[in-house]
Amino acid sequence: MSNVYETINSRSSKRAYLPKPVPKDIQEKILKTAAQTPSGANMQPWITYAVSDESTLKKVGDAIIKAMDDGVENDQFIQYYPVNWKNPYKKRRVETGIGLYKLMDVGRKDFEKRTNMWKDNFRWFGAKTVFFVFTDKANIEDAQGVFIDCGAYMQSLMLLAKEEGLDTCPQGSTTEFGRIVARELKVPDNLALLYSVVIGYEDKDAKINTYQPERVDLDENVVFI
Numbered sequence: 001m002s003n004v005y006e007t008i009n010s011r012s013s014k015r016a017y018l019p020k021p022v023p024k025d026i027q028e029k030i031l032k033t034a035a036q037t038p039s040g041a042n043m044q045p046w047i048t049y050a051v052s053d054e055s056t057l058k059k060v061g062d063a064i065i066k067a068m069d070d071g072v073e074n075d076q077f078i079q080y081y082p083v084n085w086k087n088p089y090k091k092r093r094v095e096t097g098i099g100l101y102k103l104m105d106v107g108r109k110d111f112e113k114r115t116n117m118w119k120d121n122f123r124w125f126g127a128k129t130v131f132f133v134f135t136d137k138a139n140i141e142d143a144q145g146v147f148i149d150c151g152a153y154m155q156s157l158m159l160l161a162k163e164e165g166l167d168t169c170p171q172g173s174t175t176e177f178g179r180i181v182a183r184e185l186k187v188p189d190n191l192a193l194l195y196s197v198v199i200g201y202e203d204k205d206a207k208i209n210t211y212q213p214e215r216v217d218l219d220e221n222v223v224f225i
Contacts, residue, residue, distance in 0.1 A: 007162050014167040014198075015120065016206030017127035021052045022199055026164055027129065030199075034156040039149035045139050046153045046194075049132040049185055057130060060184040061122035064177045068119065077182075077192035078140065078147075080175040088220070096213045103211050121173040127200035131157060132174070132181060134191040150194050157197055167202040171195060 027050050039045060051057055067075060085093065106113045124130050133154065139146040158168045174181055178193030202209055 004159070007159050011158060011162045011168070012212055013169040014202045015125045015169060015208045015211075016203040017125050017167070017198070017200040018203050019126060019128060020201045021128035022166060022201075024052075026166075027052075027199075030157060030160040030164060031131075033160055034153055037149070037153040037156045039152075040145050043139070043146070043149065045135045045146045046150050047134045047136070047191060049134065049187065050129070051132060051185070052129045054128065056185070057124055057128070060181055061124060063180050063184050064122040064174070065119050067177060067180055068115075072177075074176040075179040076176050077137070077178045078175065078194065080172045080195075088216075092216070099213060100208075100211050104208060118173070121171055122177075124198050125169060126203065127198045129199050131197045131199060132185065133194050133196065134182070134187060135194055136190050137192045138190070140192060147194070154195060154197060157199070161199050165201075166199055169198040171198060 031048060031050065035044065037046075051060075082089065101108070101114065101117075104113075104117070106117065133150060135146050135150060154170055158170065161168045172195060174196040175194065181193050181196070182191060
């Protein structure tokens with residue numbers, strides 16, 4: 001069994017998976033343990049739709065891709081990305097994108113390939129299981145604490161998946177089309193999508209899975225006093 005340091009250091013977002021669903025008993029094990037994630041006042045504000053049904057995933061993905069093709073930029077419950085990007089965060093974002101496209105030999109002006117790579121998010125990178133994490137809309141009305149709690153829950157899901165020999169990719173991309181996801185999954189009206197996590201078995205032969213974005217040095221984001 002690996003320790004927490006090894007698990008965190010070995011985990012990275014994978015963007016190509018084998019067509020193999022995650023067995024339900026493993027999903028249940030991961031979700032039950034992730035539920036131990038701490039939350040403010042023990043709210044446990046996450047509501048997860050664990051979807052392995054192929055037709056359902058295709059329906060959700062197709063609906064998002066159609067919206068993109070129709071010129072819809074987002075249809076979201078929450079604003080995930082900054083409205084006004086500033087450095088150093090803008091620089092890191094650009095560098096990450098450049099690194100990924102360079103690895104995959106996608107030119108800067110090859111908008112078709114870039115768009116298709118983005119659409120791969122909604123084909124779930126070939127994975128057969130996706131966790132969609134919602135919260136009650138009342139939890140995020142003029143309050144942000146639940147975002148922190150659910151972010152911790154997402155980290156728990158990803159680390160537990162790694163412990164089970166699985167890989168993951170957290171998706172802010174689905175956050176941007178959260179209303180479409182909610183509609184296609186027919187969730188209750190009181191729920192808002194926060195994010196999704198693709199989970200499955202990495203395609204180890206896929207070039208894209210070798211991509212490892214750099215992390216900044218400790219002195220760039222830590223202050224010791």
